[in-house]
Amino acid sequence: MKPEVFDAAAMASVDVDLPEFVSTIAAGMRAYASGELVVCPKAALHPEFGGLFHAMPATDADLSILKWVSIGSEAGGAIESLMIATDARSGRTIAILDANRITDLRTAAVSLLAIEYLAPKRHGAALGIAGCGRQARAHIEMIADCAPWITDLHVFCIRNGSAAALAADAKDKFRTIRVCTSAEDLVRHSDILDSNFKCNG
Numbered sequence: 001m002k003p004e005v006f007d008a009a010a011m012a013s014v015d016v017d018l019p020e021f022v023s024t025i026a027a028g029m030r031a032y033a034s035g036e037l038v039v040c041p042k043a044a045l046h047p048e049f050g051g052l053f054h055a056m057p058a059t060d061a062d063l064s065i066l067k068w069v070s071i072g073s074e075a076g077g078a079i080e081s082l083m084i085a086t087d088a089r090s091g092r093t094i095a096i097l098d099a100n101r102i103t104d105l106r107t108a109a110v111s112l113l114a115i116e117y118l119a120p121k122r123h124g125a126a127l128g129i130a131g132c133g134r135q136a137r138a139h140i141e142m143i144a145d146c147a148p149w150i151t152d153l154h155v156f157c158i159r160n161g162s163a164a165a166l167a168a169d170a171k172d173k174f175r176t177i178r179v180c181t182s183a184e185d186l187v188r189h190s191d192i193l194d195s196n197f198k199c200n201g
Contacts, residue, residue, distance in 0.1 A: 001092070003085075008098040016105060018145045025109040036060055049073055064088045067099055079134075104138035111194055112142050115150075119192050123149045127174075128190025130183060132157035132166040135196040140166070143194075144173035151175040156186040 031037035037060045045053040050073030057066045064086040071079050083099035086092065119125070127143060127150045129136050136155070143150055153174040157163040160179070167177045180186040187193065 003093045004095045006095065006097045008100060011098050011101045014101075018105075018109075018142055021105055022109045022112055022142070022146060025106060026113055029113075031060065047073075059088050062088050067103075069103070100134075104134060105142065107135060108138040108142035111139055112146055115143070115147060115192055121149050122191070123151065124175075125150045125191040126152040126154055126189060128154045128156070128180075128186045128193045129166070129196060130156050130186060130193065131196035132159075132162040133196065136166060136194075137169070139194055139196060140170050140173060144170070150192065153177045154180050154186055154190050156180040156183055 028037060032039055037058060039058040040056075043055040047053075052069075052071040054069040055066065056069070057064070059065070066084045066086075067081060068084075069079065069081045079100075081099035081103045083095075083097045083102065084093060085095040085097065087094050129139065132155055140153070151174060153167070153170055153176070155163045155166050155170075155177070156179070157166070163179045167179050171177055178189065180189065
């Protein structure tokens with residue numbers, strides 16, 4: 001039996017309940033802490049010609065997952081991810097998924113959980129976003145939906161056009177939005193900081 005394949009369009013069409021997604025991520029963390037979920041250290045390739053290539057396996061008694069992440073060696077190379085799901089009991093591969101959206105939402109969910117546990121909940125809090133790419137958009141989607149006590153948004157990016165575009169797209173999600181002129185400006189005006197810069201090294 002062939003595994004089901006879910007491409008980027010199929011994954012994008014899924015209507016994700018964000019609070020439920022966050023609860024699932026939290027449950028996964030608890031399973032890892034208890035030993036129910038086994039996660040191996042990330043295997044990383046850092047070739048001399050550039051780029052990054054990471055393999056991340058994990059399993060519980062029912063499902064085994066391998067996530068493959070690639071960052072191209074070219075300037076501005078895309079970050080792409082793929083996920084292979086295997087029945088842990090039969091060993092049969094059951095699905096191959098484009099994992100970009102899962103990665104975006106999982107990263108944002110972990111950030112949200114950190115905010116929930118570490119940041120004092122004060123209505124009117126300001127979120128500072130550094131870096132205004134795909135991950136930043138996922139974080140804004142997650143935080144705006146799941147943490148309504150965060151009402152203000154400040155954004156900063158080394159490319160001013162990216163910051164302005166992000167601010168425009170998020171205008172209906174926050175009470176006020178401000179594009180900051182520097183990282184220092186962002187830090188000074190934010191209660192919570194969230195960095196989303198891509199690292200190639």
